[in-house]
Amino acid sequence: MTQQEVLCIPIICGFPTKISQDEDKQGRMCPRCNNASVVGASSRTRFELFWIPLIPFSKSHIWICSICQWQMKKGDGHDPQPPGAYAGQQQGAPYLQGPAGHM
Numbered sequence: 032m033t034q035q036e037v038l039c040i041p042i043i044c045g046f047p048t049k050i051s052q053d054e055d056k057q058g059r060m061c062p063r064c065n066n067a068s069v070v071g072a073s074s075r076t077r078f079e080l081f082w083i084p085l086i087p088f089s090k091s092h093i094w095i096c097s098i099c100q101w102q103m104k105k106g107d108g109h110d111p112q113p114p115g116a117y118a119g120q121q122q123g124a125p126y127l128q129g130p131a132g133h134m
């Protein structure tokens with residue numbers, strides 16, 4: 032029984048994109064999976080050769096969802112809303128549920 036082997040040659044020079052979370056705040060609502068797990072991050076791409084960074088490129092700020100890996104460049108569209116944005120329209124006074132009866 033012969034098994035065909037596929038050799039994977041790793042590319043040792045390339046343009047790796049490093050994503051580092053730069054805001055440790057509360058997550059934003061993800062438009063794809065609706066979880067409050069979107070955080071602001073910096074995406075940096077640079078040319079590397081033998082894992083030595085040679086030419087750093089300008090970094091861009093992105094939104095990234097830690098659950099579904101949804102990404103969006105900041106400024107490309109509407110920013111994801113913080114989960115508190117929906118609670119901002121709530122009434123100030125708590126209402127008692129149930130029929131209001133006269134005594």
Ligand SMILES: [Zn+2]
Pocket residue numbers: 061062063064065066096097098099100101
């Ligand atoms: Zn998501």
